[in-house]
Amino acid sequence: MKLDPFYLIVDSAAWIERLVPLGVRLVQLRIKNMDEDGLRAEIRKAKALCARHHCQLIVNDHWRLAIEEGCDFVHLGHEDLRTANLPEIQAAGIRLGLSTHDHAELETAMAADPDYVALGPVYPTILKTMKWAPQGLERLRAWKDAVAPIPLVAIGGLNPERLDGVFEAGADSAAVVTDITLNQDPEARTAQWIEKTEQWR
Numbered sequence: 001m002k003l004d005p006f007y008l009i010v011d012s013a014a015w016i017e018r019l020v021p022l023g024v025r026l027v028q029l030r031i032k033n034m035d036e037d038g039l040r041a042e043i044r045k046a047k048a049l050c051a052r053h054h055c056q057l058i059v060n061d062h063w064r065l066a067i068e069e070g071c072d073f074v075h076l077g078h079e080d081l082r083t084a085n086l087p088e089i090q091a092a093g094i095r096l097g098l099s100t101h102d103h104a105e106l107e108t109a110m111a112a113d114p115d116y117v118a119l120g121p122v123y124p125t126i127l128k129t130m131k132w133a134p135q136g137l138e139r140l141r142a143w144k145d146a147v148a149p150i151p152l153v154a155i156g157g158l159n160p161e162r163l164d165g166v167f168e169a170g171a172d173s174a175a176v177v178t179d180i181t182l183n184q185d186p187e188a189r190t191a192q193w194i195e196k197t198e199q200w201r
């Protein structure tokens with residue numbers, strides 16, 4: 001499976017409405033702290049927007065709602081995997097991306113037969129507190145050797161200036177939150193990401 005090299009992560013359907021029409025092909029809806037009705041409405045809106053703009057939607061964490069809403073790709077972390085029903089996800093034909101941060105998580109992830117593996121944080125991130133130190137590019141290279149031919153996603157502290165390094169180290173896709181959502185011109189920054197990643201598309 002080929003992933004788009006630019007993997008946008010946002011926390012609302014409103015962001016998807018704003019940025020996906022610019023040409024984003026891969027987006028994750030990552031919402032924390034919302035009740036089930038609100039989440040369902042956001043997922044439904046995001047799904048419709050992505051279908052209209054030929055963008056692959058990946059739903060973070062909320063795999064059951066994703067199945068119920070007819071989505072086809074979810075992202076889960078190690079903690080999520082403890083409570084997720086993998087056979088149910090697989091039986092629903094849902095593709096699965098998994099986070100990893102260390103060798104133990106990588107082993108668990110590979111055993112789950114994922115459609116991609118993410119490694120992070122490659123660089124320091126301001127989005128959330130992480131218990132892992134920045135992984136760096138050599139670690140990314142080692143992960144590539146371990147997961148290929150499964151696609152590898154790099155995440156954490158990424159910006160256009162860091163993309164040559166992460167793709168040279170073997171990443172197939174680069175995921176980003178704050179470099180775009182906290183930018184003073186998110187539309188222009190998105191366009192910059194799309195243009196910069198064209199060489200790996």
Ligand SMILES: Cc1ncc(COP(=O)(O)OP(=O)(O)O)c(N)n1
Nearest residue numbers: 060075076077078099118153155175
């Ligand atoms: C592409 C991608 N990689 C990693 C994560 C992190 O997932 P997780 O460890 O479950 O943490 P939360 O994002 O749920 O806080 C991700 N969401 N996407």
Ligand SMILES: Cc1nc(C(=O)O)sc1CCOP(=O)(O)O
Nearest residue numbers: 120121125127156157176177178
């Ligand atoms: C959501 C997330 N997961 C990570 C991991 O390492 O698993 S790093 C991260 C935050 C990514 O945001 P930014 O691009 O702003 O650094």
Ligand SMILES: [Mg+2]
Nearest residue numbers: 061076077080
């Ligand atoms: Mg999670």
